[in-house]
Amino acid sequence: MSDQDRRARLIRALEYRQIFDDRLDRIERQVPFDSVHDVDTSESVELWELPQGDQLQVGRDARYSPTPVRTVRHVLGQCDVKHEDMTFVDVGCGKGRVLLQATEFPFRRIVGVEASETLCDIARANVEKASATLEGCDRIDVVHADATRFDVPDDAGLFYFYEPFSTEVSSAVLERIEDSVRRHPRPVVLCFTGRGQPDGQAGEHDTPPVAAAAAEIRPRWKRIGTVSSPDAVFYDSLLYAYEDHGSFEAQAVPDS
Numbered sequence: 001m002s003d004q005d006r007r008a009r010l011i012r013a014l015e016y017r018q019i020f021d022d023r024l025d026r027i028e029r030q031v032p033f034d035s036v037h038d039v040d041t042s043e044s045v046e047l048w049e050l051p052q053g054d055q056l057q058v059g060r061d062a063r064y065s066p067t068p069v070r071t072v073r074h075v076l077g078q079c080d081v082k083h084e085d086m087t088f089v090d091v092g093c094g095k096g097r098v099l100l101q102a103t104e105f106p107f108r109r110i111v112g113v114e115a116s117e118t119l120c121d122i123a124r125a126n127v128e129k130a131s132a133t134l135e136g137c138d139r140i141d142v143v144h145a146d147a148t149r150f151d152v153p154d155d156a157g158l159f160y161f162y163e164p165f166s167t168e169v170s171s172a173v174l175e176r177i178e179d180s181v182r183r184h185p186r187p188v189v190l191c192f193t194g195r196g197q198p199d200g201q202a203g204e205h206d207t208p209p210v211a212a213a214a215a216e217i218r219p220r221w222k223r224i225g226t227v228s229s230p231d232a233v234f235y236d237s238l239l240y241a242y243e244d245h246g247s248f249e250a251q252a253v254p255d256s
């Protein structure tokens with residue numbers, strides 16, 4: 001590819017990101033979250049904005065951007081799991097919005113894994129502040145770790161991914177989850193939200209769910225449903241279950 005073509009691609013990608021962020025701003029304004037709980041979760045963070053040494057070894061286009069509030073509430077409500085028996089894990093929790101929203105459900109524990117120390121600090125401060133308005137924040141733990149090396153809790157039953165990284169990294173994470181299920185057999189559901197940040201070369205309908213592709217190619221995971229986002233098609237979710245254990249049929253979620 002010539003330098004000129006490369007420049008043109010970059011410009012299209014930046015333009016697309018602007019369109020994406022403008023839409024997110026509009027969605028965010030519809031359901032205020034930060035002002036209600038006195039937290040900082042809305043503002044996106046580019047990797048280059050993080051301090052030196054806090055740079056992540058991640059796949060393409062990784063950045064912090066929150067899942068819209070209504071999408072999180074809707075998709076977590078659709079996951080037919082036994083909350084009381086399990087830990088919920090947000091893989092790549094960023095500033096911790098999904099963790100805060102997960103307190104609306106009776107999970108035993110709520111864990112966020114985040115590779116950036118800066119984002120972990122923000123997430124912990126958010127949990128602290130939100131505890132004034134949200135019950136259940138004492139169930140939340142924010143763990144500073146690369147998800148590919150994270151010790152998967154033996155009771156973790158629902159894993160949430162909002163396009164945190166590439167298919168390869170996602171595959172390494174799924175391998176750890178599979179090891180954990182082999183050690184401690186239990187029903188496990190994966191929820192992949194988002195289609196991968198479109199790079200401006202393709203429309204978002206054509207942009208594949210990058211992290212979810214790992215579940216498609218690993219034989220143990222079976223897709224059990226699609227959950228439409230109330231915010232935008234970009235935020236639709238794919239749900240997968242580990243096939244050998246638990247009530248696979250009972251957990252199936254109809255397309256919505």
Ligand SMILES: C[S@@+](CC[C@H](N)C(=O)[O-])C[C@H]1O[C@@H](n2cnc3c(N)ncnc32)[C@H](O)[C@@H]1O
Pocket residue numbers: 056057058059062063064065066067090091092093094095096097098113114115116119145146147148161162163164165169
């Ligand atoms: C798109 S944000 C999603 C944030 C949050 N889950 C939400 O939905 O609001 C993806 C996050 O994954 C984090 N991340 C990327 N690679 C990671 C890795 N290897 N281990 C842990 N976190 C990672 C990024 O720093 C970023 O905060």
